[in-house]
Amino acid sequence: MRSSVPITRLGKFFGDRDFDLEIGMGQEWLVGDMNYTCVLYKIDRNKIKTDDVYGEVVEDGIKFLPPVEFNAQITIATPENKMIGSTKMDQVEPGNITISVYLKTLEDLGIDVDFGDYVGYYDSENFVRYYTVVNDGRVISDTKHTYKGYKPFYRTIIAAPVGPNEFRGL
Amino acid sequence: MAIPKKGPVKPNLPLNYSKTLLPRREQIKDMITKDGTYLPKSLLHADLDRGFLDFVKEKFNISSEGKTIPVVDILITTQNWSQFVETWDFQNIDKNIEPPFITIIRSPEVKYGNNPAVTYNIPNNRMYYYMEVPTWNGNVMGADIYKIPQPIPVDIKYSVAIICNRMREVNKLNQRVMETFASRQAYQTINGHYIPIINDGFTDESVMDLEKRKYYVQKYDFTMMGFLIDEDQFEVTPAISRTFQVFEVDQRPIKRKQKKRQPVELETILFEYENDVLTQDYFFEYTCNLYFDESVNIDAYSVFINDQYYGDNVNEIQINTNDLVVIEIVKGDLLESPSLKFSQKLI
Numbered sequence: 074m075r076s077s078v079p080i081t082r083l084g085k086f087f088g089d090r091d092f093d094l095e096i097g098m099g100q101e102w103l104v105g106d107m108n109y110t111c112v113l114y115k116i117d118r119n120k121i122k123t124d125d126v127y128g129e130v131v132e133d134g135i136k137f138l139p140p141v142e143f144n145a146q147i148t149i150a151t152p153e154n155k156m157i158g159s160t161k162m163d164q165v166e167p168g169n170i171t172i173s174v175y176l177k178t179l180e181d182l183g184i185d186v187d188f189g190d191y192v193g194y195y196d197s198e199n200f201v202r203y204y205t206v207v208n209d210g211r212v213i214s215d216t217k218h219t220y221k222g223y224k225p226f227y228r229t230i231i232a233a234p235v236g237p238n239e240f241r242g243l
Numbered sequence: 244m245a246i247p248k249k250g251p252v253k254p255n256l257p258l259n260y261s262k263t264l265l266p267r268r269e270q271i272k273d274m275i276t277k278d279g280t281y282l283p284k285s286l287l288h289a290d291l292d293r294g295f296l297d298f299v300k301e302k303f304n305i306s307s308e309g310k311t312i313p314v315v316d317i318l319i320t321t322q323n324w325s326q327f328v329e330t331w332d333f334q335n336i337d338k339n340i341e342p343p344f345i346t347i348i349r350s351p352e353v354k355y356g357n358n359p360a361v362t363y364n365i366p367n368n369r370m371y372y373y374m375e376v377p378t379w380n381g382n383v384m385g386a387d388i389y390k391i392p393q394p395i396p397v398d399i400k401y402s403v404a405i406i407c408n409r410m411r412e413v414n415k416l417n418q419r420v421m422e423t424f425a426s427r428q429a430y431q432t433i434n435g436h437y438i439p440i441i442n443d444g445f446t447d448e449s450v451m452d453l454e455k456r457k458y459y460v461q462k463y464d465f466t467m468m469g470f471l472i473d474e475d476q477f478e479v480t481p482a483i484s485r486t487f488q489v490f491e492v493d494q495r496p497i498k499r500k501q502k503k504r505q506p507v508e509l510e511t512i513l514f515e516y517e518n519d520v521l522t523q524d525y526f527f528e529y530t531c532n533l534y535f536d537e538s539v540n541i542d543a544y545s546v547f548i549n550d551q552y553y554g555d556n557v558n559e560i561q562i563n564t565n566d567l568v569v570i571e572i573v574k575g576d577l578l579e580s581p582s583l584k585f586s587q588k589l590i
Contacts, residue, residue, distance in 0.1 A: 159448060162346060167337060
C-alpha cells in the first residue's frame with residue numbers, strides 16, 4: 074500500500090473537507106446544470122488487430138472495452154480550413170476536442186484515459202464525432218490543475234478527430 | 244524459392260520477333276494514324292494531362308485492406324477544387340476527402356521541353372511534308388499533300404501524392420513507383436504518340452504534429468516530356484494533277500532580210516572521144532536540159548536524139564526520158580583527146 078501523507082497546505086483556511094465540498098459542488102454544476110457528456114471507448118489492447126510489422130491498426134481492427142459515458146467540460150476548437158500538405162487539396166479539418174474531467178469522476182466510474190483511446194461526442198441527436206486521444210493529460214502537477222494550489226483535481230485531455238476509415242464506434 | 248502466385252511465369256510465348264529499327268518506326272507511325280485520318284492526332288496540354296491521369300490510374304492501381312485506393316479523377320488545380328468537392332465520391336460526413344487516396348497535382352507552368360526527339364530546328368514554325376494521299380474526284384486522279392508543323396517540346400511537371408493512414412499503403416505505392424520507374428522512365432501512349440515520363444524523386448510531407456490528426460503525405464514528382472502538335476495548324480493542299488502550259492509570244496511582224504539563193508552547182512556530163520572515136524552516145528533515163536560548158540580539141544559537133552538530127556553546136560539540148568543522145572564531132576588539130584562537157588539540169 075502506498076504511503077499517504079496528508080496535505081497541509083493552506084491549512085489555516087482550507088482543508089481536505091473544503092476540497093471535497095468544492096469538488097462536490099463543481100460536479101453538481103457540471104453534471105446537474107451543464108451535463109456535458111462524452112463516451113470513452115477504451116482500447117482493448119489484448120484484442121486489437123494490428124499490423125505485425127508497424128503495429129498500425131488494420132481497418133475495423135480496433136477492439137474496445139464497453140463504452141463508458143462520463144461528464145466533463147467540453148471545448149471544441151474552431152475547424153481549420155487548410156491544405157493537406159502541399160497537395161492543393163484544401164479541406165475544413167475539424168478542431169480538436171479538449172476534455173476537462175474531474176479526477177473524482179474518473180475514479181468513481183473506475184476508468185482511465187490513455188493515449189490512443191477514442192472518445193465520442195454527440196454533436197447532434199444523430200451525429201457523433203469520434204476523436205482519438207493525443208494528450209491524455211496525465212501529468213497534472215502544474216498549478217493550473219490544482220485547486221488554488223491545494224492539490225490537482227482535474228485532467229485536461231486533448232483528442233484529435235478521426236475519420237471512419239480509422240474508427241467508426243459501435 | 245517462392246512460387247509465382249499469378250499463373251504461369253510466361254503465359255504467352257511470342258511466335259514472331261518484335262520489330263526493330265525501321266520496321267518498328269513504321270509500326271509506331273501506323274499507330275499514330277490508327278483509327279483516324281492520315282494525319283497524326285492532335286496533342287495539346289489537356290491531352291497530356293488526361294494521359295498522365297490515365298497513366299497513374301493504370302500503373303499505380305493499388306489496394307489496401309481489400310479495397311482499391313481511389314485516385315482523384317481530376318488534376319488538382321487552384322480553381323477547380325471547390326467544384327470538385329461537390330462531386331467526389333469518397334468523402335466523409337464533413338465533405339472531406341477520406342484517406343487513403345491518391346491525387347495528382349500539376350505545376351501550372353509548362354516549360355520548353357528537353358525531349359531529344361524534337362529539339363530546336365528550323366525557325367518560323369515552317370510546315371513539313373508529311374504524306375501524299377491519292378484522291379479521285381470522279382474524273383481526274385490526283386493527290387493531296389499533307390503538311391504539319393514541327394511538334395513543340397514541352398516539359399510538364401506532376402506530383403502524385405498519396406494521403407493515407409497506414410505505412411503499408413505508403414509502401415505499396417512506393418513499390419509500384421519503383422517498379423514502374425526502375426529505369427527512371429516510363430512511357431504513356433497518348434493519342435497514339437509515345438510520351439516519356441521521368442521520375443524526379445519524391446518528398447514526404449506527413450503530418451507529424453503530436454496534437455493533430457496524423458496521416459502520411461508522400462509526393463512523387465514526375466516530368467512528362469511531351470510535345471504539342473495542333474491539328475488546326477495542319478495543311479492539306481492539292482498536288483499537281485494536270486499541267487497546262489501557256490506560252491506567250493510577240494505577235495508583231497518582224498522584218499527579216501531575204502536570204503540569198505545559193506547558186507546550185509549543176510551536174511556535169513562529159514563526153515570523151517578517145518582512140519580516134521568521133522561519135523559518143525548516152526541513154527537518158529530522166530528528163531533534163533543539157534547546157535554546153537566547154538569543148539577540148541573539137542572544131543564542131545552535131546547532136547542527134549533518137550537518130551533524129553537536133554542541131555550543130557547547140558548550147559542547149561532538151562532531153563526527154565528514154566532519149567538516146569548521139570553526138571558526132573569534128574576533131575581539131577591538136578594532139579590531146581577531144582571532149583565535150585555539158586551541165587545537166589533535171590526538169
